[in-house]
Amino acid sequence: MNYKLFQLINHNAGHHPVLDGLMVFFTKEAMIVYALILLLMWFLGKDNYKQTVVLAALTGAIGLFINFILGHIFYESRPFITHHVHLLLPHVKDSSFPSDHTTGAFALALAVLWRKHGKIGSIMLVIPILTGFSRVYVGHHYPFDVLGSVLVAFITSGVVYKFQAVFKPLSKLIISIYNRVPLVPKREQNLSR
Template identity: 30%
Template sequence: MEAINQSLFLLIGASAQPDRGVVALAILFGEYAIWLVPVTLVFGWLRGSDTLRHWLIEASASALLALLAAQIIGVLWPHPRPFAIGLGHALIVHSADSSFPSDHLTFLWAVAFSFLMHPEARRAGWVLALLGLPMAWARIYLGVHFPFDIAGAASVSVFSAWLSALGGRWFAAPVVRAAMLAYRPLFAPLIRRGWVTR
């Protein structure tokens, strides 16, 4: 399996003299596109309904659970990154911690798959889930992940989204109610102007 993993990495990863435009695109998706996740969560909270806020809390819990699971997996099974074993070409600076699973993809897909479970959030879920494809390519191309790291992220994210959906009925509503006690007074001027929803 490791031979397949490394062969796929060498097939996708950057060459010794990569095209600058392709590198810039990879950095955009591999380093900065992840910020669309918190932007989506904040925008959804400010402009969405209470039902959507319920799904946002659930998606946030899914992300936290998935990242916790990824850290535990990394400690229990420390898998070196490609550059740590002299494989391929690392185009960005990254710590030499465990590569499996990808934290970027785990975070993104944990939120995306959670959204996909609910009709009101499904469109955002599809956008984020599909964003994971160029992000996965970029993380491999930039030399910081193996293809199996991406598959691991998908598996962890699906499981965390499923667990969060099971538990969401108990924890999401109380969290939303508590958050709204602070949100409505703090954002009262913006709510009155209709810039954010009540």
């Protein structure tokens, strides 16, 4: 079933230049888009936005660390190693499960969404959906790799959100250091969340 779903999505690759370009963009550049959004939140937002950026970064890092462990425990060859696929981009021949791109994208989006930044979080949530789909489309992952990544991101972001008070001293320290740097944009406020 996993391979059948993969074929259903991947068989379109290489036949539709506009769709190919869009999928390659989301596969390669989604994290740059996230970095820009988070930088804007940091530089233009008040301290509660900065705290969200710190928590999002922690969530992403923890999710990717979990992926690293899972990739060594549940090694799965990438689709282009075991099957004939329409490969739009070259990739190293490491474990296919889970998708780091998808985990990172969903972890960041959920961290922002759950911290009550609904408009930004909702916009950010569109990107990981497209990223996950693109990873299958370009031939790098199976659909279940992406679903596993969504699960890792959901659990990780939920745990970080639930225990955000544990990380609050770290985020306050980072924000405090930043706010002491001269000539950088600041919009301070009392951190109540």
